[in-house]
Amino acid sequence: MQVLNGFVLRRPASIAEAAALLADPGARALAGGTDLLANLRHGLDRPATLVDLTGLAGLDKLDWADTGVAIGAIVTVARLARDPRVIAELPALAQAARSIAGPGHRSAATVGGNLCLDTRCVYYNQSEAWRRSNGYCLKREGDVCHVAPQGTRCHAAYSGDLAPVLLALDAQAEIASPAGGRRSPLGELYRDDGAQHLTLGRGEFVIAVHVPAPAPGVRMAYRKSRPRGAIDFPLAGVAVALAASDGRIESLRVALSGTNTHPRLLEGTGELAGQAIDNALFARLGKLVQKQVSPMRTTVTPANYRRQVASALAQRLVKELAGVS
Amino acid sequence: MKRIVSLTVNGRRREDAVADDLLLIDYLRELAGLTGTKRGCDGGECGACTMLLDGEPALACLTLAARCEGRQIETIESLAANGRLNRLQQAFHEKLGTQCGYCTPGMIMAAEGLLRREPHPSEAEIREALSGNLCRCTGYVKIIESVQAASGDAS
Structure with missing residues (x-):
């Protein structure tokens, strides 16, 4: 039985050893494997080595402090979805975790793996035979992006569900590297390129994500649209963190997934502070979303539908969180 | 590369030499002869290979056998006891x-x-x-x- 490509599995005992192993160009980080192994089965990569991060001590913790929580990269999505304190204090994160794939995936899938999820496209997530018959594509082995054949870039969509929530909550990513480590705003983990959407260098991998404690009064939610109610990736996923009083916005952060090559924090929501929460505000918010998302024909659903649904979800979540009917 | 993995399948300890890239579904079906766990898709889409890994439902088609050292696997074959359905x-x-x-x-x-x-x-x-x-x-x-x-x- 040979469905995978004959890689060597390495199980490092320390972060430094893992970083050294991952410095090899043929090495890939393996956590839960629910994204990577499915992609390897489709021949989307042929790594010489898989570096298993799930044995690393200390990366499986939720460390709570007054200032916030540090979530280890190999905490499973199932645990995040069920953790009583996550549900109580960061409900949008629990909602997003619970919406990922199916229960059989969530028991293995990890926070770090979901943050680093490969981008997806209807021309990419296909079997070797399918892609070969179509001349492959720009993201893998081919020269043409079938979504935008005139262009020179890959439009595969980032489809992780945790990243938009963590962006809306202003989280930071802690990254290990052969040179030591660094910590940066989560948004800097990504770049606007479907073929190379992570900014991680050789040997680098995410070891934790730090979520600051939300300011008092902040309410949050995550919701996604998808063809069926489980397993499917988001056509559009929207996270909202809102503080409001007396019917006016105090602070609003919105982030999106599934609509661009990277998870996107909506710009311009700062200017909505102080605005009355009414139909004029929803129209402004809807326009901001429609202008900043750039869904392409990477799913079987039309791009314009995803643009509309992203806008509608953002408006609906703000309405619900503000208690406006 | 192959390595010796010892694990518990349906209550019985087993030790097998498994390739690093062997999926648990193939381990169960081909090596252990337990064909109750079904292969229904290209990987992770259908749930036909759901089994319990340390008591939690997981997908055998997205699990590497080499990472199951010391773990407990339960398949559909484990449920009936003494010929009685569970x-x-x-x-x-x-x-x-x-x-x-x-x-x-x-x-x-x-x-x-x-x-x-x-x-x-x-x-x-x-x-x-x-x-x-x-x-x-x-x-x-x-x-x-x-x-x-x-x-x-x-x-």
Whole structure:
């Protein structure tokens, strides 16, 4: 039985050893494997080595402090979805975790793996035979992006569900590297390129994500649209963190997934502070979303539908969180 | 590369030399001879290979056998004791939760994981627990009724 490509599995005992192993160009980080192994089965990569991060001590913790929580990269999505304190204090994160794939995936899938999820496209997530018959594509082995054949870039969509929530909550990513480590705003983990959407260098991998404690009064939610109610990736996923009083916005952060090559924090929501929460505000918010998302024909659903649904979800979540009917 | 892995399958300790790139579904079906765990898709989309890994429903088609050192695996073959069907198997039989039968092992193992954690699940909890399992005969209502019957909560 040979469905995978004959890689060597390495199980490092320390972060430094893992970083050294991952410095090899043929090495890939393996956590839960629910994204990577499915992609390897489709021949989307042929790594010489898989570096298993799930044995690393200390990366499986939720460390709570007054200032916030540090979530280890190999905490499973199932645990995040069920953790009583996550549900109580960061409900949008629990909602997003619970919406990922199916229960059989969530028991293995990890926070770090979901943050680093490969981008997806209807021309990419296909079997070797399918892609070969179509001349492959720009993201893998081919020269043409079938979504935008005139262009020179890959439009595969980032489809992780945790990243938009963590962006809306202003989280930071802690990254290990052969040179030591660094910590940066989560948004800097990504770049606007479907073929190379992570900014991680050789040997680098995410070891934790730090979520600051939300300011008092902040309410949050995550919701996604998808063809069926489980397993499917988001056509559009929207996270909202809102503080409001007396019917006016105090602070609003919105982030999106599934609509661009990277998870996107909506710009311009700062200017909505102080605005009355009414139909004029929803129209402004809807326009901001429609202008900043750039869904392409990477799913079987039309791009314009995803643009509309992203806008509608953002408006609906703000309405619900503000208690406006 | 191959390595020796010792693990527990359906209550029995096993030790096997497995290749690093061997998937657990192939280990179970080809090496252990347990063909109850079904292969239904290209990887992670259908739930037919759902089994319990340390008591939690997981997908054998997205699990590397080499990473199962010291772990407990339970497949559909472990449920019947002394030739008697377990409560879920009996309920799927009586309530017609099985049509062609291909998704049934995965459905039952996903439901088994649920009932161990939550002996009296609501319909919504049953639907969520089975949300990763596809039935192409589309007999979902009978499947949910079967799980309800197994939990003693059938109407």
